[in-house]
Amino acid sequence: MRLYGAIEAGGTKFVCAVGDEKGNVRKRIQIPTTVPEETIPEVIRFFSEYELVAIGIGSFGPVNIDPASPAYGNITTTPKPGWKDFPFLQTIKKECKVPVGFHTDVNAAALGEARFGAAAGMDSCLYITVGTGIGAGAVVGGRLLEGLSHPEMGHIMVRKHPEDSYKGKCPFHGDCLEGLASGPAIEERWGKPAGQLADRHEVWELEAYYLAQAIAQYILILSPKKIILGGGVGKQESIFQMIRNQVKEVLKGYVSLPELETEISDYIVKPGLGDDAGIIGSLLLADLAYQKEMKLGMT
Amino acid sequence: MRLYGAIEAGGTKFVCAVGDEKGNVRKRIQIPTTVPEETIPEVIRFFSEYELVAIGIGSFGPVNIDPASPAYGNITTTPKPGWKDFPFLQTIKKECKVPVGFHTDVNAAALGEARFGAAAGMDSCLYITVGTGIGAGAVVGGRLLEGLSHPEMGHIMVRKHPEDSYKGKCPFHGDCLEGLASGPAIEERWGKPAGQLADRHEVWELEAYYLAQAIAQYILILSPKKIILGGGVGKQESIFQMIRNQVKEVLKGYVSLPELETEISDYIVKPGLGDDAGIIGSLLLADLAYQKEMKLGMT
Ligand SMILES: Nc1ncnc2c1ncn2[C@@H]1O[C@H](COP(=O)(O)OP(=O)(O)O)[C@@H](O)[C@H]1O
Ligand SMILES: Nc1ncnc2c1ncn2[C@@H]1O[C@H](COP(=O)(O)OP(=O)(O)O)[C@@H](O)[C@H]1O
Ligand SMILES: [Zn+2]
Ligand SMILES: [Zn+2]
Numbered sequence: 001m002r003l004y005g006a007i008e009a010g011g012t013k014f015v016c017a018v019g020d021e022k023g024n025v026r027k028r029i030q031i032p033t034t035v036p037e038e039t040i041p042e043v044i045r046f047f048s049e050y051e052l053v054a055i056g057i058g059s060f061g062p063v064n065i066d067p068a069s070p071a072y073g074n075i076t077t078t079p080k081p082g083w084k085d086f087p088f089l090q091t092i093k094k095e096c097k098v099p100v101g102f103h104t105d106v107n108a109a110a111l112g113e114a115r116f117g118a119a120a121g122m123d124s125c126l127y128i129t130v131g132t133g134i135g136a137g138a139v140v141g142g143r144l145l146e147g148l149s150h151p152e153m154g155h156i157m158v159r160k161h162p163e164d165s166y167k168g169k170c171p172f173h174g175d176c177l178e179g180l181a182s183g184p185a186i187e188e189r190w191g192k193p194a195g196q197l198a199d200r201h202e203v204w205e206l207e208a209y210y211l212a213q214a215i216a217q218y219i220l221i222l223s224p225k226k227i228i229l230g231g232g233v234g235k236q237e238s239i240f241q242m243i244r245n246q247v248k249e250v251l252k253g254y255v256s257l258p259e260l261e262t263e264i265s266d267y268i269v270k271p272g273l274g275d276d277a278g279i280i281g282s283l284l285l286a287d288l289a290y291q292k293e294m295k296l297g298m299t
Numbered sequence: 300m301r302l303y304g305a306i307e308a309g310g311t312k313f314v315c316a317v318g319d320e321k322g323n324v325r326k327r328i329q330i331p332t333t334v335p336e337e338t339i340p341e342v343i344r345f346f347s348e349y350e351l352v353a354i355g356i357g358s359f360g361p362v363n364i365d366p367a368s369p370a371y372g373n374i375t376t377t378p379k380p381g382w383k384d385f386p387f388l389q390t391i392k393k394e395c396k397v398p399v400g401f402h403t404d405v406n407a408a409a410l411g412e413a414r415f416g417a418a419a420g421m422d423s424c425l426y427i428t429v430g431t432g433i434g435a436g437a438v439v440g441g442r443l444l445e446g447l448s449h450p451e452m453g454h455i456m457v458r459k460h461p462e463d464s465y466k467g468k469c470p471f472h473g474d475c476l477e478g479l480a481s482g483p484a485i486e487e488r489w490g491k492p493a494g495q496l497a498d499r500h501e502v503w504e505l506e507a508y509y510l511a512q513a514i515a516q517y518i519l520i521l522s523p524k525k526i527i528l529g530g531g532v533g534k535q536e537s538i539f540q541m542i543r544n545q546v547k548e549v550l551k552g553y554v555s556l557p558e559l560e561t562e563i564s565d566y567i568v569k570p571g572l573g574d575d576a577g578i579i580g581s582l583l584l585a586d587l588a589y590q591k592e593m594k595l596g597m598t
Contacts, residue, residue, distance in 0.1 A: 062555075077555050124446040141442050147423040147522035148558055155553055156516050159458055172553040217455050221520045223446035254454055254471040256361070256376050259447055 002290065005047045005055035005096070006282035008105055009033070009088070011080060011132060015279050016043055018050050021287040023116045023273075023280040035082035036091075044095045054293070055092055056101040056285030058108025058278050061135070063088070065103060065150055073102045079171075099293040101285030105129075105278050106137030107144045109230065109271075112281030114139040117272030119226040126224035127277065128153070129231035130211065134178040138224060145222075154178040158213045161206060164189075181210040183233050194233055204239050211239070212246030215268065219247070219255065230271040244268050301589065304346045304354035304395070305581035307404055308387070310379060310431065313338055314578050315345050320586040322415045322572075322579040334381035335390075343394045353592070354391055355400040355584030357407025357577050360434070362387070364402060364449050372401045378470075398592040400584030404428075404577050405436030406443045408529065408570075411580030413438040416571030418525040425523035426576065427452070428530035429510065433477040437523060444521075453477040457512045460505060463488075480509040482532050493532055503538050510538070511545030514567065518546070518554065529570040543567050 001020055008015040010033060017028040027050075031042045047055065062078070064071040073089020089102040103111075110127035119125035123142040129135050134154030138145040145151060155176045166189040168175030169182065179185060186194040190203055197203045215227060229240070244264045251260060259267040271277045300319055307314040309332060316327040326349075330341045346354065361377070363370040372388020388401040402410075409426035418424035422441040428434055433453030437444040444450060454475045465488040467474030468481065478484060485493040489502055496502045514526060528539070543563045550559060558566040570576045 140439050140444065140446065143440050145439065145521070147439065148518075148524050149522050149554065149556060151522050152519045152554055156519050157458060157512060157549070159456060172551045213456060217516060218520060219447075220451045220455050221517060222444070223448050223450050225447050250456070252471045255448070255451055257448060 002053045003050055004283050004286035004290070005050065005052045005098075006279050006286055007043060007055065007057045007059075007092070008108065008278040008282050009057060009059040010105065011060050014039060014043060016046050017279050017283065018047070018052070019280075019283050021283065023112065023283060025276070025279065025283070028279065033080075036086050037082070040091060043092070047096055052096065052098055054099045054101065054286040054290035055096055056108070056282040056287070056289065057088060057092065058103060058105040058282040058285060059088055061104050061150065062152070063102070063104060063150065065146055073100070099286075099289040101282075101287075101289030103144055103146075103285055104135070104137055104150045106135040107146070107150060108137070108281030108285055109277035110137035110139050110228075110281065111144060111284050112273055112277040112279075113226075113228050113271060115284055116280060117277055118228050118269050120272065122225045124225040125228060126218055126222060126226070127228045127230065127271070128211075128215070128218075130181065130229065130233035131183050131231035134182050134231075136218070138222060140222070140224075153214075153218065154182075156214055156217060158210050161209055164206060177210060177214045181207055181214075181233075183231075186233070194236070198236065198238075204236060204242060207233065207236075208239050208242035208246050212243045213250055215243065216247050216250040219251070219260070225259075227268045228271050228277075229268065230275075230277060234270065240268065240270070241265075301352045302349055303582050303585035303589070304349065304351045304397075305578050305585055306342060306354065306356045306358075306391070307407065307577040307581050308332070308356060308358040309404065310359050313342060315342055316578050316582065317346070317349050317351070318579075318582045320582065322411065322582060324575070324578065324582070327578065332379075335385050336381070339390060342391070346395055351395065351397055353398045353400065353585040353589035354395055355407070355581040355586070355588065356387060356391065357402060357404040357581040357584060358387055360403050360449065361451070362401070362403060362449065364445055372399070398585075398588040400581075400586075400588035402443055402445075402584055403434070403436055403449045405434040406445070406449060407436070407580030407584055408576035409436035409438050409527075409580065410443060410583050411572055411576040411578075412525075412527050412570060414583055415579060416576055417527050417568050419571065421524045423524040424527060425517055425521060425525070426527045426529065426570070427514070427517075429480065429528065429532035430482055430530035433481050433530075435517070437521060439521070439523075452513075452517065453481075455513055455516060457509050460508055463505060476509060476513045480506055480513075480532075485532070493535070497535065497537075503535060503541060506532065506535075507538050507541035507545050511542045512549055514542065515546050515549040518550070518559070524558075526567045527570050527576075528567065529574075529576060533569065539567065539569070540564075
C-alpha cells in the first residue's frame, strides 16, 4: 500500500497525518502554529518516520496556487508573523523529496467531502468553514475550483440587518461576511465566546441571517450540488434549520429546484467527515500529486 | 468541412447561423421570438437548406441542463407565453436528426469568448450581459460552469446606494442586481431609455456602483481569469473605467493580484467577439455535441 503524508495547516495549529488514498488515517499529530522555523521542523520530523510516496498540503491562505508562478506554493499576504511569503510547498518538497500537492485548506476539505463525505459520489460541492475566519472551497465538474487564484468567499458583501449596529471586524472591509459572522465577530458583538451563547436564540437568528444571505449568493453564482457547513460555529446545531429557512426566504423561489425547496434539509448539511474533511482532503491532494508524477514519468 | 448550425435564442429574437468549429459564420438570419409554433418552424426551415452535422443552442432561461433528467433541454419556468416547459432540444433534435448541444445563452457566450474572444487561450472567464435582463456564464477549468443547474448570477443581492430610492424591478426580489441595474431598471428610474442617457454622468456612476459590487462578488467566489461585460448597457463605453475603479474600491486590496490592481483595464473588458459571442459559442456547443457523439460511436 502507498503511504501518503497530509498537512492541514491552520492559523492556530497544524494537523499532520499519514494515511492512504481511501482516506484512512493511520497516525496523526497536532503541532501549534508558531513561526515556520519552529513548526516546519516538527512536521518534517513526524513525516521522516514513514516511507511516504507523496504529501498533500491544505493551507491557510492566501496562497499562490499557480504552478506557472515562481511563487507557487507560497503563503502570500498573511498578517501572521513569519508566514508571509513562506515557500511552503518548496520547503516540504526539498526536505521530504516526494511530490507535493498544494491547495487551500477549504479546497482540500471540499475535495475530501466530495470523495468520502456528505457529497460522496458527486462532482460538485461547496465546503464552508465558519470559525476564527470564514472561508469556502469548492469542487466543480470534479475538480477543485480555481482561476486567477483560489476563491476568497468569506469576504463577500452582505446586507446589514437593520437592527444590527455592530460595525464588523474585518481589517479590510469592516462589515463583510467574515467581519459580521465569524466566531470572533459573534464574541465581540455579544460580549461572550460563541461557544457560550448556545441558549441565546437571537444570536443564532442573526448569524443565520448573514450566512443564509451568503449561501444564497454562492448558489446563484456557483450552483453547487451540495453545501456543507463546518468549523467551530457550525457546531451550533440549531443554526442549520434557521439557515435553510432563510436561504429559501432570500431566493424567493426564483431557482425552482427540489434541492432548494422540499429537499433543502438534505442540501445544506454538516460535514460527512466531521472535523476530518481537511486532513482527508489533504491525503487526496497527495494522491493527485502522486498520480500526476506517475503520468509525467510515463511520457 | 463539417457544417454546424447554431441558435442563440433570446427573449426578443432568435439568431440562427450556419458555420464551422473555428467560429466562422457562413450565413445568419434573425427570427422574432413569438411563440414556439411560429418561431421554431422558421428555424427548421433555415437549417433544412444545409447539410449540418450538429446543432448548438444557447438559450434564454431558466433551462434544464441535466442530461439525466427527462426534462433535459427544456426551457423551464419562463414567464414568456408559450415557452414554459418547451422541449427545445428534443424538438430540434427530432426535426433535424443531428446531435444537439444545449446550454444557456450566457454560458455559450462565455465559451465563445474563451475560445476566440477576449479570453482566447484561457481556461477560465466570466461573461456578463447587461441588457433587458442581467445574466452571466462562465468557463471554469476549460469547461462550462454548471452544478445543480446553471448559475443565475443576475439575481444576486447588492447593497442599495444610500441615495437611490428606486425600489427595483425584479418580479421575484425587487432590488436584486437585475432589479436595480438592468436596462429597463435604468429606464424606469431615470424616465428615459438607457440608450438616451449617455450624457447623464450620474446614471452611469450609479450603474457602475451596482455592477462593480456584483463583479467583486463574482471575483471573490469564482476567481475568473477574465471578466467580459456585454449586452446593450455594456455599449455605454464610459462605464468600464468607472466599474474598474469601483471594483478596486469594493475589494479594498484584499485580493492582491496585478489583474485586480495595475492591470485591471485588461481584466474587465468588452467582448472580443462583439455581439457574436453567443452565436459563436453556440457553434462551439454544436462542435462539443458532435465530438461527444463521435466518441460514443467509437465505444
Ligand atoms: N459550539 C460552538 N458553537 C458556536 N461557536 C463555537 C462553538 N465552538 C467553537 N466556536 C467558535 O468557533 C471559533 C473557532 O473555530 P474553529 O473552526 O474551531 O477554529 P479555526 O477557525 O481557528 O480553525 C471560535 O470563535 C469559537 O468561539
Ligand atoms: N448605447 C446604449 N447605452 C446604454 N444602454 C443601452 C444602449 N443600447 C441599448 N441599451 C439598453 O440595453 C437594453 C437591451 O439590451 P440588449 O442586450 O440589446 O437586448 P436583450 O437583453 O433583450 O438581448 C435596453 O434596455 C436598452 O435600453
Ligand atoms: Zn473582509
Ligand atoms: Zn431578482
